[in-house]
Structures are given as C-alpha cells and as structure tokens.
Amino acid sequence: MRSFLLPFVLLSLGLAASSDPILSRWIVHERRSHIPSGWSLARRHDASAVVPLRFALAQSNVENIEEYLYDVSHPSSPNYGKHWSAAKVASTFAPSRDSVDAVRNWLIESGIESHRITLSASGGWLELETTVREAEDLLHTSYNVYGHETGVKHVACESYHLPEHLVPHVDFVTPTVHFDAKLSKRFDGGQPLKSVGQPSSGNGPKMVAQALDMTTLGQLATCDKYITPLCLRALYNFWYTPESKENTYGVVEYTPQSYLQSDLNMFAKQFGPDLVGVTPKTYDIDGGMYAGSSKNITFDNNGESDLDLQYAMNLVTAAQPVTLYQVGDLVEGASFNNFLDAIDGSYCKFMSGDDPSQDGIYPDPMTGGYKGPEACGTVKPTNVISTSYGYDEADLTPFYAARQCDEYAKLGMMGITIVYSSGDNGVAGNSGVCLNPDGTQSANGKIFNPAFPSTCPYVTSVGATQVVSGKTVVDPESACEKVIRSGGGFSNYFALPEYQKEAVTSYLKNYPPSYPSNIWNSTGRSRAYPDLSANGANYVVAVDGNFSLVYGTSAAAPVVGAMLAMVNDARLAKGKKTLGFINPLIYSADFAGGFHDITNGTNAGCGTPGFNTSRGWDPVTGLGTPNFPVLLELWKNMD
Template sequence: MHLASCLLTILALGLSLCGASPAPSRHVVHESRSSIPTGWSPVRRADQDIVLPLRIGLVQPNIHKVEEYLMEVSHPQSPGYGKHWTPAEVGHAFRPSKEAVDVVRSWLLMSALGADRIRMTNDGTWIRVYVTVKEAEKLLGTEYYVYEKETEGEVIACADKYHLPEHVSGHVELVTPTLQFDFKHKRRAAEKRDRPPPSKLWRGIPTSNVSPASSAVAQVNGPVENITEQLSACGEQITPACLQLLYNFTDFTPQVPGNNSIAIVELTPNAYLASDLDMFFANFSPSQVGERPIFVSIDGGVVQTTTESLDDNVESDLDLQYAMALVGPTQNVTLLQAGDLVEGASPNDVLDALDASYCTYEGGDDPNLDPVYPDPDGGYQGKARTRHDCGTAPLPNVLSFSYSSAEAYFTPAYMERMCNEFAKLGLMGVTVLWSTGDYGVATFGDCLDAAGDLGSGTDYTTFSPSFPATCPYVTGVGATQINTTSTRTMESAAYEPGKLSSGGGFSNIFALPSYQQTVVQDYLTNYPPPYSSSVYNSSGNSRAYPDLSANGVRYTVAADGEWLSVYGTSASTPVIASFFTAINDARIAAGKSSIGFINPTIYSSSFQAAFNDITDGSNPGCGTQGFYAEPGWDPVTGIGTPNVAMLRDLWLELQ
C-alpha cells in the first residue's frame, strides 16, 4: 500500500518522494490580524461541512525587483532605456518557480487531498483546491467563523491567524479565504444584497465644480494676433487653443497616428453624449464633427443614455472633448468604458482587461471594493470561463484616469497589488496618468483622525493622501490656473473656493522612490511646511505627489447641450495625456520607443528647463492652507507645467 501510494505521488508531482517518510515540518504563523474590520462581529463557528474554494497564492519570485526592472527601461541614463518588455516577458519574470509549485502540491497531497482536487491557474500563480471547513482548519491550524455586518450580510473567515508548514510558508504569499472578509456565506432568501457600487469610491469632477459659461470664443489652430491678449482671455475661459498657447503645443500634426495610441478611462455611469462632442467640435475643431472615440467595453461597459445629467456626462464629455481636439482628427482616441449600470466599475476592472494575469494576481479583485461577476443583481454576467474581462483590451501608449480616491479607503495589500500592476504596465511601455484629486490635502473634503479613519469635525485634522496618485509607478497630475492676481508667474496653483484645491502631499503607505529623493529632500529642507508630524507624514521617506501639473480651471465644456465652465485635476490629466501622445508620435516616427514610465526622466536635471516652475498658491484643506508652491518641486504643482515642444526635442535626443 505504501509503495502504491508513493508511485501515485510520483506520477502526480514528478518528484522522488519514496523512501523514508519526511519528518513533520514545524508550523509557523503565516498571516495574522489584531482586530476584525469595523462593523463586523462573529456570530457562530462555521459549519464543518461547508465547502471553501481554497486558493493558495504563490510567491512571485521577482516582484521585489519590479522597481529595479522599471528603472532599467525608464531612466534616461540607463543603457536599457526604452527597451520595454513584452507581456510574455513580464509574465515569465514574475511567474512562481517550479520549486514553489512542487512544494505546495506535495504538501496538499501528503495532507490526504487527492491529485484530482488540485488545480493550477493558467498563469501559474495560484493553486486551487476545494476543501471543507474541517479540512481547511486542519490544513491551516485555524478556526473558521461566520461574521456578520448589517449592510453586508455574512462572511466566513479565520478567527485571527492561520499557519503553514515552515517549508511551505516561504513559497506562499497568501491563502484565501482566510483573514479576508470576502467569502460570502449563503444568504437566507429574505436577505437582500445592499452594497454601494465600487465606482462610488472613485470620483471625477463633482457637479458642484461646474458653472455656466459664456459662448466659446477661440477656434483650435486659429490665428493668434496677440498672445498676451489671448492668454488674458484664457484666464476667463480655457479652450483647446488656450492650452496650445500656454504649453507651446501649436505645431502638432501626427506623423504615425496608426502606430500610436492613447486611452481615456471612464467608469460607468459616466458616459459622453455624442451630441455634446459635436457641439464642442463645431465650435473648436469643425473637421472633427461626427468623430467618435474607439469604443472598448470592459465588464459590461456601455456609453449609457439611460440617465443624462451633469453627474453622468460632464466627466466623460470633458475628457474626450479635450483629448480628441488636442491630438487632432487623424489620431484615434480609445475609450475604455468600464462597468455595467448596476455595479459600475473600479480601476481594477480596467487593469484586468489590460493584463490577463492581473485577474488572478494575489487572489484577484477584492469583492468588497470591486465589482463581482457574474453580477448577482442582474447586470453584467461575464465571460464563460473568466467571469469578467481578462486581457481583452489593447495596451495603449498613454493611459489617462481622471478619477481619484483616498489611501484611507483601502488596505495596504489592495493598494500595493494595484501599484505593482502599474509598474508592470510601465515595463511594457505604458505611461499611466492619474489625477490627484480636487480637495487639496483632504479627500472629498474629509481628513483623518488619530486612528487613521476618514471623517470631518474637530477630531479630523490629519491630511488624507490621494490614491493611486501616491503609487510611485504612476504619474500624478495636479492643477494650475492662469495667474490673474500676480505678475510674478504666468500660472499659480489651482484654488477656487468651493470648486477646486489641487491635490498634493505625502503618502502614508508608499516609500519615497529613488527618482524623487533629491527634490523632496530639497523641498523639506528649504521650505519646511509649518505642520507637525501629526498633521502629515513629515518623515521625508514617503512618496510625494503630484509629479507635474497643467491648467485645471474654467474649462469650456459642452455638457447636456449647454456650455459649462469646469474645474478639476480631472481636466488637467487628459490634457497631459494628449501632450505625451504627441511626444510618442515624434519618437515612433523617428524609429524609437514610446516614452513609457516618465517619472525618472522628468525628474532628471536635463529635463527641468522644459517645465514652467509654479511658485504661487497653495492647496488648502483640513482647516489649513495646505502646502505652498515653492521654487522647484512642491507638493502642490510638482515640478510644474510642461513646455511640450521642449519636452519633445529632449525626448527625441534619448535613445
């Protein structure tokens, strides 16, 4: 019997496991928690015969090197600059080792789980096995309980920790379901799911940030008789022509539009109206009347017209009108429309669609923060195999997100998982841009208390950093405005009471990246903010944002058939995306790569002259004036606003 069992094991694993039985391995705590999430409480032990879809996430061997790899292809002085990786190369670099797979499978087999129950995901990062609660408790040295929260129903999770054999633990990142509150217990028939859509965590421009505008005034590429006079008018109304003048972007004609790409992300129910695009183009770029973005649906994404309002339309109208007008009629713009009308979407849906391996990386999306497919409330039902869109969207050269959220809304693991994916996109040559938010050092008007919770009132005085702008592998975009109160600089930090305070500050999660060390240390040394460490992360060792800025005030936008004046970092982000698309066009036409992850380059000394340094203004919030714009980099406007023609020429000099 022992020999037969051993032969079966050899066939299953391809390992030499016969002979003396291995000595039992010491079990160690693999993960633990000190408390359960707010609002949840244990109600009973989980029934022993409940079946759990146990998923064992294997260690990605090179994930700790992701910044090193990214710098090799992104730093302007690196011999490997611009030599971006293919998706296959990215997948291979981070695929778990054969040793990890063999060790974990062997442990499961030796735990009396049959080989027919053990499955490997296609990307090689997860081992799946269905076990009962009784089997899981024995495997993991833990106890499972049913936890309940009034608005969420019931979940099954471990009590406080779980264990793995010591020789197994080093090959495993995490096991689910264990400490995560995401395995839903079967609901009683009378219970109804009541969870806000994930898109509520991600906001573009609130309706309060728009106001009536007079008739639009300037034509794109029209004659400019007096630049000073024209820019003075731009202080009252921003148009595509204003942005061209402000940022030296007056001579762009795409040379290789078919080989270049830009994508704008919209989260349903945000959707453009075709009539609004034509109204805008008729006034600013007549040749583009009738032009539409290339539509890519992600997880049921639809350009919906079921509901039409400023909440629904102004964000997408703004993003597409300015991105399309600035790159012109021959350069296609792709719209990545994510989420159905029932659940909406989160950025993770977009990342799943761009990179199939992300769908299962570290357990996949979080069902408490991301949509669940198939949608249990009758929306998008997903694909037959993957349940949602994985690897279905083409990789663009520039990716623009006009949304923001707060670090405080998410767990560090959630943010790190997403941030690592942005690094992988950078490795593949994608420039990822994120708006920094419109509430200065606060988040949607809320700040942190001493416990790190978001809220408002006298106890909430700590600055709340914006995510994902704090991820070191994205480019955070702040907002400026034409300076109408001072003659010192053409622009100042964007601040309009009740409408916009440009997001900026210091992360509470992510470390200071190497490309930013000099400028951040210079700022903190020469212009130390007048706040204690209880107000913001003053350590000097954390990621700072934004990286750069562009005008974000008084954009003339056609929305719901009206002319509106719109404010926000949501406006500056697609504009920056358009500028970098033009720079990519010039490099591709010269036989060179896309610019990819730009932060190491724009922070380099040789590129500083191509940015307009902003030294006026601040970003108020949390009952303070926030941070102040100062010479050099600052946590309000970053390194400044771009001179696109100079940036293009500098990037053309790189290999």
Template sequence: MLAGFLLLAVPWAAFALPSPSIAVKRTHERRSVLPHQWEEHSDAHPDMRVPLRIALTQSNLDVAYDELLKVSDPESPDFANHWTAKQIAQFFAPSKETVDTVIAWLEDEGIDRSRVKQTDSLGWLQVANLSVTEAETLLDTKYRIYKHASGAPHLGCGSYSVPEHVSKHIDFITPTVHFDSPVNAHRQEKRKRDVEPGIAKTIGQPRIGTTPKQGASLSVPNIITELEQCGSQITPICLQSLYKMPFDLQLATSKNSYGIVEYTPQSYLATDLDMFFKQFLAKAVGQRPTLDSIDGGEPQTELEGFGYNGESDLDLQYAMALVYPLNPTLFQAGDIVEGASFNNFLDAIDGTYCTYEGGDDPTQDGVYPDPNGGGYEGTENCGTYAPTYVLSTSYAYNEADLTPFYEQRQCSEYAKLGLQGVTVLYSSGDNGVAGNDGQCLTANGTYSASGTRFNPSFPGTCPYITSVGATQIKPNGTVFEAEEACETVIYSGGGFSNVFPMPSYQASAVNSYFEKYPPPYTAAQYNNSRTVRGFPDISANGANYVIAIDGEFDLVYGTSCSSPTVGSVITLVNDARLAAGKKPVGFLNPTLYANPWMLNDITTGGNQGCGTAGFTSVPGWDPVTGLGTPDYGLLVAKYLTLP
C-alpha cells in the same frame, strides 16, 4: 509520528519514508461562513468532473523596480528598451521550481502528467478530467454543491489542504472555498484595517472619487475667443498656448495610441461631443473614440446629467481635441448594474493580473458574470485588450478606502505596465490634503468629520504611476505668465503616502523640499518620516474648463481636467519619438525628476484641507503641484535626444 522520526536515524530509513509531496498536509485555505445569499444544497456526486485550476505564485517581483528603472532612467543604456507582454509574462511567471514542485505533487498523488497543462498566461495549472473523488483525495476535503438565491449552483468546499512544501508555490486552487471569484486566505490575514465593502467598484458613481466639479453655465456668445481671456475660461487653444503644444500637427498617428479610462455609469453623450467640436474643432464633428468594452461597459444613456456625463464628456472632449487627428481609445469598464474597479480594468489589459496574488477581491471588485443576474453575463475580460501608450484616469480612491495589500498588489501591476512602455497617469484629488469629499482621518486611520490627519489619494501614491495635480491661471493673468496652484473651487491633491516608501527617483527632490521648506506640521497631521512617497509629480490647469454637457456649455474644475491634458502632451511627445523611429516614453517619473527644467515650476498657492492651510507651492518639487506643468517644446527636445 515518533516512529517516523526515529527512522531518520538509520541509513535505510529513506527507502521507507513517503515522498515529500504526499507528506502530511496542512490547511491552505478555509472559509468560515458562506458568502451572502449562498446555502449548502447537497453532496457532490463522486463521479462529477471538477475543473481544477491551480494558481501558482509569481516570481521576480522583488526586482521589478530595478528593471523598471533600467528602461525609464534617462541615463540608462536600456532607456526605452521596453518589454513585450510576453516578456513580462515570462519574467514574472512562476519559477521552474514552482511548476516542477506542484506537478511532482500531482504525479505522486496519482495524476498523470498528461492531464496537467500550464496555461498560456503561465500563472495556472489545469488538471483535466478530474473526478470529485480524486479531487477530494488530492486536497483532503469534501466537495458539496452550493446554491445562490438566484438558483445558480456552485461546486465548492469549506477548506482544503496541500503539503507544506507545496503550499508556498500555490496562491490558491479553484473550485474550492471561492464563489465565482478568487479571494485567498492570505489576503484576509494581511488586512490591516477594516474598509467599506464594495467601495472600489463604486468609483464611477456620481460624487465618488475625483469627478469634476460643476460651475456656471455659459451661452455660446459668452464663450471666449481670444487668448487674453483664458484667465476666465479654459478652451483647447488656451491649453495649447499654455503648454506650447503643436496645433493639429502629427507625423506618426498610425503608430500612436492614447487611452482614456472611464467607469460606468459615467458615460459621454455623442451629442455633447459634436456640440463641443462644432464650437472648437469643426472638422472633428462626428468623430467618436474607439470603444474597448470591458465587462459589459458601454456609453450608457439610461442615466443622464452632470453626475453621469460630466467626467466622460470632459475627458474625451479635451483629449480628442488636443491630439486630433489621433483618435483616442475609450476603455469603458463595468456594466450599469455592478460597475467596475481599477482592478477590473487592469484584468482586461493584462491576462496575468487576473490571477496575480490570488486574483481580484470579490468584496471590492466587480464579479463577472454577474452572480446576482441582471448585469453582464459574459466572461470576465482577462487580457482582452492591449494597453495604449498613454493611459489617463481622472478617478482616484483615498488610500484609507482600501487595504495596503489591495493597493500593493495593484501598484505592482503599474510597474509591469511601465516596463512595457506605458505611461500611466492618475489625477491626484480635488480636496487638497483631504481625501475625496473633504474626508480627513483620525489618529487610528478612520474617517471622522472632526479628523485632522491628512488623507492621501490612491493610486496617486503608487511610485509606478505619474500623479497629476492642478494649477490655474492667476486672476487677471494670461497664458503667457506663470500659473499658480489651483485654489478656485478645488484644491490640488497632494501630500505623502501612508503605505508606499519613497522611490529613489524622487529622493533628492523631496529631501530638498524638506530641508529648504519644512512644513509646519507634525506626525499628527501626516507621515513626516521623510521616507515615503510624495505626490503629485506633475500638474496642469484644472480650473474654468469649458465643456459641452447635456446640451449646454458649463465650466468645470478638477484634477479630472489636468490628467487628460498631461496625457495629451505626452501623446504628442510620443508622436515625435515614433516619427523619429524611437519608442514611446513609457514611465515618466525618472526622467521628469532628473530634468525638472522641462517643466514650468509653480511657486505660489496651496492645497488647504483638514482644518489647515495644507502645503504650499515652493521652488522645486512640492506636495501641491509636484515639479510643475509641462512644456511640450522642452519635453520633446529632451526626449528626442534619448534612445
């Protein structure tokens, strides 16, 4: 090494130095222990072929927010000038420098350029016909065969190395330290707290996330038929009246689309759909959503009951009724054995997400084909389906459930969807300032029955989605009067993030809230820095919905009701724009915050939790109901004036 440095002092030394790409290598990834139920079996034969794939680092993520505002800000000349999936892939694709650097390294290692191919998603380089001997030399490693308890073999190694100047251009390489799903060393370094393994893919299990709460059963003769009775029961006609939605009148159905996202084992029952439609929309009897099956997802009937059918029945019955005759798409994610996470869904609608920032986390997300057998044995869905113009999801985690890195990676994907003109809606939670199941935090961010720190939801705190809270008709009130924050059975989730900074589009509204109505809490209860994302953004009724469930009518409650309702309103706004030759509205928030008059301001009610009264609804934006509830007439009038 000393001689090498001394050579730099003489003019001819450069001719004696090795090429930078074959310089001393450093460890890029290392695995300290084998994954559960895996064991080392044997050395790999030197002539065995290695399907080497190199995940390249993406570019331009630092300007994603600025680009999103250009197509979402109502004052921008580029409003609604949405990007295509191809443009998204190209813009965030690895830079030419990254591609050239990695290919030059491969060539310096003796791998001819003709053997290297960049994938259509642009995020990978594939090396053809590589032997174990070549791969071991390239990566300064030793390959072995590992076997799972099920008998499945896997080619891998304990660590591998690349040159320093190449490392920054590579997320990870397979097959190496990864077992059936990529997880890179960078992710482990960025973990800031311990989280429960596998919680992300349990989102569809009963009583997990923001699944609706069950109320009283109803006999058919007791179901309301008059608008004056909507204070005790909510039916489709109540919502159409509350939010001034058009009745069965659409002009661009063939051009429009609306997606409802569900996670197995949650599943609708066809008999429940028909029972609901027979009562409220007879001409829809027999209609079913269009199924986009993700990683083996299907409307399962093996497990039934409110805990398995309540969410999907609710979402689809109201979405299908409110946007009829448009037929929504059902994105059903995950098989009944393993389940799925939000990441698994995002993989299916964006092929570039499958590899972004090292890919999904196998300790949290569904791994397909199922490595343990018994589940979905097909290839993981990656860019299989196109996203719909509106995506409504009635599920949510707590921010504390997942690592900041996991959340930030996913949040960036919602920005990409917004750039493509997709409206992404998530319910904000049903336990006020507490998390799912009323969980609160201690000062160090862990769960505790005696915790007093507020527990914000995710993705509700991601600045690139629209978070939907819940309201209710006031006791003895009607659809023609102002609503209040939901305080029947559930409380509208709301508060402030512990992870994401405040986006510029909501700065004025949130700062005004703090100046005029400062909450009576300190930093001991919530992030009161006034620099972080506040949520929700918008709300809709979330109490006393009548649904058909397992052969009977029940009342249900939750922001699970609110999200598909707002999604239906926006889908109808899109219909009007599409009929006028315009594009869908896309990411809502910049326009909503710039034009709060389009919404019905909610000024009463709160969202108690964590041993406190929570926040309070006030004039303007608040962390209970956001900017208020939608008024279709005002929304469509404004959006039709925009490009």
C-alpha cells in the same frame, strides 16, 4: 525592492495595531486594524460551513521589479527604451514551481487530501474547499460573519497566520481580511462602493455653472475665468500636428460614467469643427455601457467622460484617434483591476487580479448584468493611458494596493505611460475625509489621507493649477485653490522611489512642513505626489446639452496625457520607441527646464492649509506645469 513598506510608515502614524505574538513557527501574514465603516460583527461563522480557500502565490522576481523598470526607463541606462514584450513580462513574474510545491506540501502535511487541492489554470492560485473549522486551523484564525447596514453579509477574519517558511511563497489568502477595500467606502451615507465610476467615488469633476453663453466668452483675454483648448495651448505652448500613423492615446471611463456624442459634437462645433461627428475608438470591457436612457443623462454620469474626451480629442486633433476604454456594466460596474485584466492577460492569468469584495466579477449573475466572460488580455493597451478616477490609499489593504502597483510597473516595462489625476481635496481624501488614529476615515479626521494610485511609484500623478484671477496666460499660474485643492502629499504604503529622492529630500530640508509628525508621514522615506500638474480650473465643457464650468485634477490628467501622446507621435515619426515610464526622466537634471515652476498656493485639507508650493518640486503641484516645446525637443533627442 518590494513596493510597499508598512512597518515603519504605518507605525509612525499610529495607524496599525501591534502584531500578534509569534506562535511557534507561525507569524501574522495580514491584519485589519478596524471594522470598516457601516459594518458590525454579527456572529462567529458556523464551523461546518464551507468556504472556498484560495492562496495567491507570490510572483517570481517581484523583488527586482523596480530594477527591471529602471533598466528601460532611466536616462543613464544603456537599455533605455528597450521595452519588454508582454510574453517576457508574463514569464519573468510567473509564480515559481517552488511556491506551488511549498504551499501544496504544507496543506497535505496539515491533513488536506491531495485530490482536494487544485492549481488554477493560470498557475497563480492554489484552491480548495474547506469547512470553516478546517480553515481556522490552517490559518490560526477565527472566521466571523459581518453585517452591513444595507443588509449585505460578509465572511472575514481580523488577521491570519502562516508558517514562516511559506511567507515568501504567498501574497495573500482569501477569504480573510480583504473586504475593507470595497466596504470602507463612506460616500452617500456609508453605502458600499459598487464601482469606481459611481458619482462621488473618485476624482470626478466639480461643476459650478451651467448654460454658459458662449457668445459672451472671449478667448485668451478671459482664460482666468474660462479655460478652453486655446487657453491650454497658450499656457503650455502646446502646438503640434500629428505625423505618425502608429501612435495611440487612450482614456479610461468606468460605468456609469459615459459620454454623449451630442455633447462631443456641441464642443467640437465651438472649438474644433473637424471633430464634429468624430467618435472615439471604443472598447467595451466587461459589458461597458453608455448613458442610454434619459435617467442616466446627468452631470454625475456624463460630466467626467465628456470632459476627458472633449479635451483629449481636441488637443491631439482629429489626425490622432483617441481610444476610449469603457469598463463595467450598469449593474455591477468595475474597478481598476478589471481594466488591467483586459489590457494585460498576464495580470488575470497569473495574478488572478479580481477580489469579489472590490472588483467587478464577470459573468455578472445579477439581473440585467453582462453575461459574457471576463475580459482577460483581450484589449491592446495604448501608448499613453489617462485615468481621472481614484481611491484613497486607506480604502485598500496594503497587499491589494502593492499588487496593483506592481502591474503599473509591468506596463511601464512594456513602453506604456500611465497617468492618474491626484485628487481634488488637497491633503484630504475623496469627499474631504481624513484619517483617524485607528485607521478609519471621517469628515472630522485630522490625519492626512493620501490618494491611490497616485502614491504608486510607477504611475505619473497629475495635480492641478489655475490662472490667477485678473492675470493672463503669460503670467505664472498658482496651485488650484478655487472649488478644488490639488491632491498631494506622502504615501503611508509605498517607499520613496530612487528617482524622487533628491527632489523630496530638498523640499523637506528647505521647506519643512510645520505639522506634527502624527498627522502626516514625515519620515522622508515614502513616495510623494503629484509628479507634475496642469490647469484644472474653469474648464468650459459641453455636458447634457449645455456648456458648463468644471474644475478638477480630472481635467488636468487628460491634458497631460495629450501632450505625452504627441511626444510619442514625434518619437515614432523619427523611428524611436514610445516613452513608457517617464518619472526617472522628468526628475533628472536634464529635464529641469521642461516645467514651469509653481511657487504660489497650498492644498488645504484635514483642517489645515495643507502643504506649500515651493521652488522646485513640491507636494502640491509636483515639478510644475509642462513647457511642451522644451519637453518635445528633450524627448525627441533621446535615443
């Protein structure tokens, strides 16, 4: 099945305008519902101006991607654990010759000389330079120039058409509607997003206290006030010594976020002396940069990376090296696509995964930017990859989000587990913004605003819990309701995956939310998140030379990643395959005892209390928090 479902979901929320009437054989291929925040229409584009028109050719077999993924991930499949090679993935999904010929023949029939049409070296794009007038005739559209309040100019159209017979062969066309992914970001007074790593651009941790006096802190007795590695081990019975020499665990950071080795040493001295002086195995992708100068040494730049690495490294111990993927230079930064390009050559070669309006483009032409070639299949992916950054689903066009989501499915097919934090604002989006009926986002919006990539059905989304004040690690946790709210809800883009149907149907039947259907996707047919959760409150973290108190689902994600990495270690030590995509298994009846059910708390946002926790799965804490020894035994016994 194709992984996104705009028609019934967006229309049910009133977020999309009605389609253009079909003109002869032409149908609308993509449309934007609004001009992104901070932008205004400047003028019609000059008819004689030249634009580089690019047709992203549809991948072969993408309609079967879920079937392929389940074949190696579902516990009842005879092919469970028989992961694909990268070469098999690339060849299976490469655009077909039929797609190349169909688009090329149409262009020639439309009056484009054949010598002007170029097939990219990857085989994923057909490219040509046209005048604006020519492009408008080809796509039955009108090109405009838009101006941003910062002075940036951008060329785009409101919608475009393709002949009906081309629709199965073309994912999308650029330049057309694809500038809202980058430009609808509304942080810092509406400034355009330069990088997912910029402060306030994602699920970054929230600090509430600095310069903690570590001599006054207890250990297990004060876990309701201060979370340390020992607290997490006690909460989830997470005691494990690595055995395998083949296992890998990776954490992704996006410049300008970067760690300080002095902070890692400070944390290690207090909580894991064998890690003092230990550095992560680092891959610098597209000019990945570190704090360096004193002006970049701030909580906003170091808090996320320090948090992720300190807990990831401590929980897997010094016996398991942790890999750091540092993505993007200090000038341009990077997006998730830049990282995906680096770990899977088929993504950049066949998908040409970069959009100049959203992704970092390398070599970077800006002064001081990285001048080397863009990373493309140059870095080996680790068995588990944890990422604590995210967008709002509405920041991205459905085609952009679906295309990236399919890549996570391919990584799962190759035996890689992808973990994302679910967000820190409950049912609201980053910085607490919510959706308006016209699809825009604002602080006073009323419609729930889901997170991406958590809404992609091919990643494992992690929410946040907390130790209840006055309680201990042996008492049930609650959903995190202090400083942050666990991100969760229902997608507006992606269909309900098969593995989740029973859990979501049960929740909606037994604990139906009381909100009107026009403020959330109440259809019961969309991907719900998170999948599970872990503690995300009161983390003691060394940042910029001080111990700080930090909150966030960004803390929960690397903790879950560490536990999954240790399960992989145990499987590899027994000669078994890595976990790969875990969602079909964790939602199965066999794994019902693998989680501590969370039944207290909500995830407030958009002027509401949000959703309620419940018995079983819920859109606040998912299936609950890991019971590590149970999960370890279940997975060790899987072939």
